[in-house]
Amino acid sequence: MGVGGFGERESVGRGEGEPVGFGAVAGVWPGRVAVVEGDGGEVTYGELAGRVHRLTRALARLGVRPGECVAAMLPNSRAFFELRLATGQAGLYFTPFSHHFTPPEVEHVLVDSGARVVVVDVGLVEVAGPALDAAGVPVERRVVWGGGAPGWVAYEELLAAEPATPPAEPRAGGVMLYTSGTTGRPKAVRRRLPAAPPGPSPYELDFMARCGVGPGPFTQLCAAPLYHAAPGLFANMALQLGHTVVLAERPRTEDWLHLVDQHAVDFLFTVPTVLHRLLRLPAEVRARYDTSSLRAVVHGAAPCPPDVKRRAIDWFGPVLYEFYAATEGGVTAVDSADWLARPGTVGLPLAEVAVRVLDEDGRPLPPGETGAVFFRPVIPFEYHQDVEKTRRAMCDGYFTAGDHGYLDADGWLFLRDRRTDLIVSGGVNVYPAEVEAVLLAHPEVADAAVVGVPDEEWGQRVGAVVRPEAGADAADGLVERLVAHCRGALAGFKVPRVIELRAEVPRSEAGKVLRREIRITGA
Structure with a gap:
């Protein structure tokens, strides 16, 4: 790992011998704070585990069976983690979607996913209600979080009716997210559920390690929308690794620095736009906040201008990590030292991931020549109920998100842009x-x-x-x-x-x- 990596900035003993997996962390460190909510409220790992078990049993009582889907329309909140963890130990799919969706968009997701239970924030019931009516979701499976609403099942009442005992036969679930692309209605990325107990996969642990994130009593700031693929993954992995998650909802630019300083944040995920805005703050404003706790500032989702990245490294230190991925799977990652040695690269492939650059006829291109970037997903997927879209996106088992780029002679990937752009x-x-x-x-x-x-x-x-x-x-x-x-x-x-x-x-x-x-x- 390059200079300033995870292992080089941690205190002695932190991360060594730490339990991995939410259940293991809750068993060993039940009193550790798991989530700090936007209003300052806290929940420990032990408390969160009890609520997750209650929710798991409540979903079963509502008739949701393994392989079926639970959907949620929520801002960043503790409920996201409870739902992801509960579905993740009940063999269910979890589908969070944007709380900015209009009723027709909500209806499409609910009908297409076949969601058996839908959880909605109390402030969104007026938008979601008509969509649930149109989708035919029965009233006993409409759950409201954060308060009560006529005709809805109260989330807290649902949990209160169940014991906080773990399921007898936990089974891994998965996340089924919708991705829109450039045209047409959103399509869900659906993977076969593993026949395994709950917990992070070796692929996920490798991805986190390549992004400078490891286990231990660290703090992670989660300020990007959790219903997006990358923020949701990093937030969920934070609880699998024993971190304390600090939640924020649409913070202003300076608020990011305030939260890092206030909570001595170790890890955060962000996007290049936020980095650019932070760098545009006056020097005297940036100097008010202590950011020396940061061990990994991870960015992805969009190209980062080289000038922005260099100045961010100069400011935060060599703790910037970049990855290239899509909802369909992770591809590459790179730390600060390797990026500075090869400016513009998005890294080497993750473990078990293979990358190809192909011409318009599907033939491999030599190093240095730009073409369509394809990668072989570690976990195969399909677009839910869209065989043709799945076929068009694949070539001999390799997938493309439509991005163009090239590989250098040593296998480092450089992106140019999307073909459609x-x-x-x-x-x-x-x-x-x-x-x-x-x-x-x-x-x-x-x-x-x-x-x-x-x-x-x-x-x-x-x-x-x-x-x-x-x-x-x-x-x-x-x-x-x-x-x-x-x-x-x-x-x-x-x-x-x-x-x-x-x-x-x-x-x-x-x-x-x-x-x-x-x-x-x-x-």
Whole structure:
């Protein structure tokens, strides 16, 4: 592991001989704090284990059988962990989904997943209720968390009716998440449930270790939406490794630093957009907070501009870890030292993961040549009830998320961009992420996104939308300064031909640019 890795910054004895697996941790350290909620409330491992056992029995009493699905529409809360752990020891699928969904989106997930029980936050019953009606979910299987609501089963009453004894025959469950891609309705990534007892797999433990995260009485900040794949995985693994999880819901930029300082956070998962915003805070604001406790700042979900990453390493130290993954599976990871030695890489493949770069005819490309990135998932999956989508995404057992990149001679993976985002101008490929990285390096740019604009002569030309930093004078030649900045760092055909200044750049909650929502009117 590179400089500043997990083992090099821990205290003597921390992590050595620590139990692994939620049940084991709760048995050995029942008094250790498991979760700190947003309002400051705490629950210990022993208390959480008792509630998980009660919930497991309650789901069985409601008639949910192994292999069936429990869905949840929740903000970041303790209920997420209780549901994930309970389904994870009852042989069930757990499907958390965005609490920003509209009723039609909720209905689609519930019908497609066949959810037998649905748990909804009390503040969302008005949105969810009509969707549950349309999906035909019976009232006795509609559970409300965080209070009471007419026509709903109260979560706490459900638990109170059951004993806190563990199930006689625990069985591993799984998570079935919905991923939308660029077109069509969301599809669920479904894996066969393992015939094994609950607990983290060797693959998951290797993934965490490659991201600098290991077992012990550490603290992990969970501030990204838990219904997304990566935040949910890191949060769940925190409890499998004995960490104390500090929950936050949509913290402001400075709040991230306050939480790290207040709770002496060891590990956190975030996205490049957050890193960029943290670096844009005034130096005197950043200096107010002690971040020296951080052992691993893990980022993924979207490309990280090299300038942002270098400055983050300079600030936090060599504790940044990056991974490349999709809802369909993890692929690579890299620590700070290896990234600094090979700037731009997203790492080497995880254990048991194989990566290929293929041309348009499905033939392997030699090192250094850009093509479609395919990887062989450790755990095979299918898109639920969509055989054709599964077939289109696979090639000889290898899957692609649509990303393009290349492998170097030593097997390190470098990403360029998604194939669907590629701009072809005059027959030449332009990768938006490269242009965005240059724009984001400009001190007057808070956020940026690059898209292709139709052009009769060239097919497409490069266009950009930019959110200026507060205080930037848009009327004082900002666009002209940005064009000049790009010309100093990019080949002429990559320089944006049109730049529009916007109040916001559309991004998903996972930090991905929503290019399909961008319309450049000045083209």
